[in-house]
């Protein structure tokens with residue numbers, strides 16, 4: 001099965017193409033990367049004739065906040081609505097055996113026979129929070145076939161920013177009494193998410209209080225009115241509470257979103273991150289710095305996928321490097337014998 005064939009199947013919303021897609025996009029061999037580029041081209045906005053229709057939801061929060069348990073509840077709610085769901089979890093518990101990183105951890109529960117669901121956990125490796133380039137590309141590709149694509153990352157701050165670069169809607173999950181998140185917002189360290197969820201409402205008054213405190217903090221940041229951050233409380237353990245409201249809040253955010261604009265910015269930001277990750281400061285300097293790179297990305301066809309944007313940056317880099325080699329060869333010709341200092345100085 002070629003990358004282009006997989007991409008075509010995704011475009012036709014054939015969910016059975018998803019596992020092979022994940023494997024291909026995670027592979028780093030040269031031939032697989034070529035196939036991956038062909039796949040991504042098939043599900044690019046240019047090929048789809050518009051943005052992929054799936055809703056990309058980023059879910060992030062500190063370890064133990066209740067993300068996985070919440071996602072199990074959301075999964076059932078979405079499936080009950082007949083929506084197909086892909087969940088990409090960046091899992092820090094796989095760093096240590098038995099998920100002992102922070103004690104008691106839930107897994108996302110689902111029926112393995114259900115063909116409308118795809119769950120993939122990727123080990124976070126050394127990175128707590130950050131997104132692998134493959135996760136970004138995978139989410140964008142799967143959004144062509146699935147109704148909902150969730151990316152779960154762990155952490156606050158950086159994790160939130162990175163997931164905001166790819167998601168249509170960003171959900172930050174906090175548990176009752178977690179004052180640190182409040183402090184982050186007050187200090188302006190975190191971007192405000194689209195939806196804030198306080199979990200474990202069944203534990204009592206503390207959840208309501210945390211919700212009030214978060215609302216007060218958001219008000220003090222001037223975040224009120226349409227389009228501002230919603231704060232919801234949920235209980236994810238049976239009997240679930242607040243899940244329907246959360247599903248509705250996510251739908252509402254997406255319905256009011258300029259998806260084309262957000263996705264275009266996501267692809268450009270992702271391309272810049274991937275390029276800088278691959279080629280470092282030297283690569284950025286070669287294309288004339290970060291600003292110049294951004295300008296170059298803005299000049300590209302808005303229908304290009306992220307990988308194609310990375311390729312455009314790489315071509316510019318290679319052209320610049322080749323030109324520099326030629327011009328420095330003229331500017332600094334290899335010393336001829338007469339130029340060579342011979343003893344005197």
Ligand SMILES: Nc1nc2c(ncn2[C@@H]2O[C@H](COP(=O)(O)OP(=O)(O)O)[C@@H](O)[C@H]2O)c(=O)[nH]1
Pocket residue numbers: 061062063064065066067068069070104105106107199200201202203234235236237
């Ligand atoms: N009482 C209660 N416990 C919860 C709830 N949601 C999650 N938990 C518990 O909190 C712990 C961490 O949950 P988990 O989903 O693994 O958190 P994650 O690390 O953010 O994915 C587990 O022991 C869950 O059973 C909830 O709504 N109520």
Ligand SMILES: [Mg+2]
Pocket residue numbers: 067068069105106
């Ligand atoms: Mg988890």
